[in-house]
Amino acid sequence: MEDVAREAKVSRALVSLVMREQPNVSEARRERVLEAASRLGYRPNAMARSLASRRTRTVGVILDDLRNPFFAEIAGGVEELASDLGYQLLLGAGGRQAQRERMALNALLEYRVDGVILVSPRMTAAHLVAAVAEVPLVVVGRLLRSIDADFVLTDEAHGTELVLEHLTGLGHERIAHVDGGRGAGGPQRRAAYLRGMKARRLAPYARVIPGDFTEEAGTRAAQELLRDSRLPTAVFAANDVIAAGLLGGFDRAGVTVPDQVSIIGYDNISIAHLAHVSLTTIDQPRTSMGRIALELLLDQIEHRRPGVLRLLEPTLVVRSTTGPPRG
Amino acid sequence: MEDVAREAKVSRALVSLVMREQPNVSEARRERVLEAASRLGYRPNAMARSLASRRTRTVGVILDDLRNPFFAEIAGGVEELASDLGYQLLLGAGGRQAQRERMALNALLEYRVDGVILVSPRMTAAHLVAAVAEVPLVVVGRLLRSIDADFVLTDEAHGTELVLEHLTGLGHERIAHVDGGRGAGGPQRRAAYLRGMKARRLAPYARVIPGDFTEEAGTRAAQELLRDSRLPTAVFAANDVIAAGLLGGFDRAGVTVPDQVSIIGYDNISIAHLAHVSLTTIDQPRTSMGRIALELLLDQIEHRRPGVLRLLEPTLVVRSTTGPPRG
């Protein structure tokens, strides 16, 4: 910067003003500075800028694992908007362990990110409270009323209702559910399923098969269901990956979908739309979730304010794995 | 830091030594400093540290799009190792546009990342040359002999040979190829396919259907093949997504896989292993590619040295979409 100032025969301060595109710089000098900068191949040092201005123009994102498309798609939404707005993304993965998650968060805080987006965090509420005291925070996919942060959620109850409406609309009554265990959304979907079945006077047909959001859980669930004398006419999987497992399990047993059993997933991850899978499912707008999370975060960075809850509506995507019941 | 020094009754310099875990600090003082730091909730400022030490302990990763599982999995590999080694990840996406890619790179350079990993970059060789002059660079999935950077590649020719060996081993001769256009790996796979067919005296049966690494390309290719009087007995898709499109297209036309036609993909992205898809394919070790890229980068950061080329071997994964030819 020193060199640019000398080259353009102005003060360092003026170079700074030009680089930050501040008003009240005469056109003549602005050009002289810009020209000198490009002649010298000057590249501003964001570290120094951050140190002096106490603003890094970076945001941190912490998620479970990039290899899980659900998380990658949320990160994709954040990235897209961030780069448009000139923010830089610092990424950390927690690998489903609260411990690693906290370490990743600490690392981000050392870099003085302007804000943090936590996607389905596993850490305890106490740790989240501590974090909120240090940095603007947006939590995606998990709600904690005790914490004054922003939350981005989809309406799991509504999504589950859409599932049940769709299936009962087709005439299904014996609807089983493969649940997702304690991961984000799992308990809510199970509870909403049980509530919905009861409300429809289908409680006697309700059946929850324990799972954990993995394909194997789906495969196992298919085997378990096949052991019974009579298959349910429809199965509601807690996510698409479980549904894919079910699809495979039934396929191998010669059970056709949707002729003998309907299958519906949740999330609408990219595999769901593949023509060959063509899974009926509930769409969670992952990219939007990421984008909205960042919007809230930046707003929070600008003006500290009470936490906000953004509830997004999931939608039903009907494809080929559901149809009317047979028998 | 000032406060910690005062609290522990030592100099700032000593606090710095302790925080960096340098040797030659007496046990007594080290503990006094550590205790003072935790009492004050001191968190080192990585920006200031980076500014003073001229090392940021961050690496930049630039890829097309996080929503593409192939890229997300490579990034996942980088992230995993980075967090183990105490490096922070700055992420940028180029969205398949050379222009955006360059902007993302510039942004990373302002943050003075210690090194950059470029995954299947689209920018011109000239821009890469310029980048290499400024920062240690590792390029994944693209080779440019004129550039003195590190490269991580898989052996596309070998992978394609594995495909042809597998198919001809099953007895196939009429093997078509749906190609990937100009994206990374596409031209290499097509060329190797044509070479391999010729070497096996199957050149008359060689047939390339133009595509572009998308599912639609696969669907269209299926339609095109179905218009012919006679189907090939096997189709080699330039990647798994194309293969999925083929699968769907044939499925809808009532053509069974692998009974009437075998299908083989490339990449082994996560959908490929799903029981219901069960795609025979070539595995590219994405996570390792990311990890190795980072290893090379860090090594390059330590000691500047001539560029290195790391060629990884792809492997064949036989699942259910290939079988012997019929008719």
Add this chain to the structure above:
DNA sequence: GAGAGCTGTTAGAGCGCTCTAAAGACCGAG
């Protein structure tokens, strides 16, 4: 033509660290 009120420019302190060089503490050897 003096003062107020602009706009455009600058000096210089400071952001929170690292790093070099030098000083201080402590040891055994002479």
Add this chain to the structure above:
DNA sequence: CTCGGTCTTTAGAGCGCTCTAACAGCTCTC
């Protein structure tokens, strides 16, 4: 007791920027 050597600690100068306050040079008003 002094000296050289090793180990530990410290002062202080940066790292490359921003930001405040002040200043210079205007125009406008009365």
